[in-house]
Amino acid sequence: MIGSGLYTSSGFALASLGRADLVMWVWAIAGVMALCGAVAYGAIAKRLPDSGGEYLYLSRLIHPSIGFLAGWISLVAGFTGPLAAAALVFAVYADTTALNSLNLDQKLIATFVIVVATLVHAMRLRTGLWTQNVAVVIKIAGLGILIVWGLSEVGLPPTHSGVIPVTASVQTTPFLIMLSMLSSLVWISLSYTGFNAAVYVAGESRNAKAMVPLAMLTATILVTAIYLCLNYLFLFGCSPESIAGEPRIAEVAASAIGGVWMSRLMTATILLSSWTSVLSLLMTGPRVYAKMADDRLLPKLFQHSNEVPRVAILVQAILSIAVVYASNLRDLIGYLGLTLTACGAMAIASVWRIHRVLPDAPLLKWYEHIASAIFIGLTCSMIAVASTFQVAQFYTMLATFISGLILYVLSRKLMEEPKQDKPTEKKPIE
Numbered sequence: 001m002i003g004s005g006l007y008t009s010s011g012f013a014l015a016s017l018g019r020a021d022l023v024m025w026v027w028a029i030a031g032v033m034a035l036c037g038a039v040a041y042g043a044i045a046k047r048l049p050d051s052g053g054e055y056l057y058l059s060r061l062i063h064p065s066i067g068f069l070a071g072w073i074s075l076v077a078g079f080t081g082p083l084a085a086a087a088l089v090f091a092v093y094a095d096t097t098a099l100n101s102l103n104l105d106q107k108l109i110a111t112f113v114i115v116v117a118t119l120v121h122a123m124r125l126r127t128g129l130w131t132q133n134v135a136v137v138i139k140i141a142g143l144g145i146l147i148v149w150g151l152s153e154v155g156l157p158p159t160h161s162g163v164i165p166v167t168a169s170v171q172t173t174p175f176l177i178m179l180s181m182l183s184s185l186v187w188i189s190l191s192y193t194g195f196n197a198a199v200y201v202a203g204e205s206r207n208a209k210a211m212v213p214l215a216m217l218t219a220t221i222l223v224t225a226i227y228l229c230l231n232y233l234f235l236f237g238c239s240p241e242s243i244a245g246e247p248r249i250a251e252v253a254a255s256a257i258g259g260v261w262m263s264r265l266m267t268a269t270i271l272l273s274s275w276t277s278v279l280s281l282l283m284t285g286p287r288v289y290a291k292m293a294d295d296r297l298l299p300k301l302f303q304h305s306n307e308v309p310r311v312a313i314l315v316q317a318i319l320s321i322a323v324v325y326a327s328n329l330r331d332l333i334g335y336l337g338l339t340l341t342a343c344g345a346m347a348i349a350s351v352w353r354i355h356r357v358l359p360d361a362p363l364l365k366w367y368e369h370i371a372s373a374i375f376i377g378l379t380c381s382m383i384a385v386a387s388t389f390q391v392a393q394f395y396t397m398l399a400t401f402i403s404g405l406i407l408y409v410l411s412r413k414l415m416e417e418p419k420q421d422k423p424t425e426k427k428p429i430e
Contacts, residue, residue, distance in 0.1 A: 020162025042213025
């Protein structure tokens with residue numbers, strides 16, 4: 001969940017809003033949104049504890065065509081895009097280390113990261129899980145050190161005001177400020193989209209009905225706290241002019257707060273964070289495609305083989321490498337945040353169909369209704385603002401949705417078994 005968006009989004013948001021406190025509010029709103037999403041996804045996972053994520057929920061609870069659409073979005077935006085973005089962020093920050101002396105191309109470094117992660121997960125499920133878990137523990141420890149050290153240096157109240165003195169992007173009326181905050185939510189929401197990753201492997205976990213909802217909720221609370229603390233350091237630990245619009249905001253802020261020592265620790269943590277994001281996405285994404293293959297919406301090659309969907313993992317890696325060589329990081333982050341949040345809202349809306357499809361399922365709790373409504377309401381507001389202020393990303397999102405529906409129709413025709421003509425019965429001669 002902690003990936004590339006954390007180390008890039010605040011610089012873009014500050015350039016748009018002009019005030020660090022408003023950027024902090026957007027991170028807090030996105031955190032509340034993710035918590036609501038975790039509660040809503042948990043409500044579905046309790047009643048439908050199987051792997052597949054949005055594809056499974058929408059296929060079973062709405063219609064197979066909507067499920068296929070979610071699977072297509074997962075392939076394009078849910079896993080391929082974020083995987084490429086995480087690998088690119090790894091390459092960008094690796095370029096500031098000793099690798100810089102080798103003069104390696106950043107896209108080549110990103111490709112190497114994806115290839116290594118592919119080999120880890122293609123071996124066996126447990127090998128990939130242990131690698132993932134150990135890396136996450138180290139990453140959280142590194143971020144914890146940065147937060148404790150950074151807060152002692154920046155202090156409360158902060159060292160800097162966090163206000164850009166002169167900027168054309170600063171809004172003055174409450175309505176325009178609200179629109180700008182919703183627009184910035186498009187970038188920042190990407191950092192929270194991993195809150196639902198546990199549902200993709202629910203069928204492979206023990207006691208999924210209890211553990212998957214608990215995992216999502218606990219992780220989202222922890223990550224939200226980490227995000228707010230780190231962004232406080234990023235936004236108030238150095239002059240706002242030095243980080244506005246800066247994609248390497250974490251490195252700039254760490255250097256300003258703690259000098260070379262903290263800058264190196266931040267770089268190492270970012271490298272590990274990006275690496276674990278690549279690992280996580282390569283673990284969860286192919287299991288969606290394996291589920292689609294089980295339902296005969298993708299070829300049988302995508303199904304599990306000895307506990308691991310190797311072909312699906314290989315295809316995911318190839319597609320991600322292709323995006324690495326064709327991507328623009330800022331536009332990619334905006335598109336992914338918008339598209340993935342919209343897909344998540346569709347899946348959450350299916351929670352109100354559970355009792356029609358699964359009449360024996362437990363009734364929804366009052367807080368599960370409220371959480372679902374909040375997530376969907378914020379998503380609709382974000383999409384409406386993006387249609388005006390982030391037109392390119394909005395129409396790219398629409399193209400992704402439309403192409404998915406077209407592909408569903410084509411896949412159904414291709415996967416249909418040819419019907420055998422029934423033998424004509426001869427009428428008896430009278």
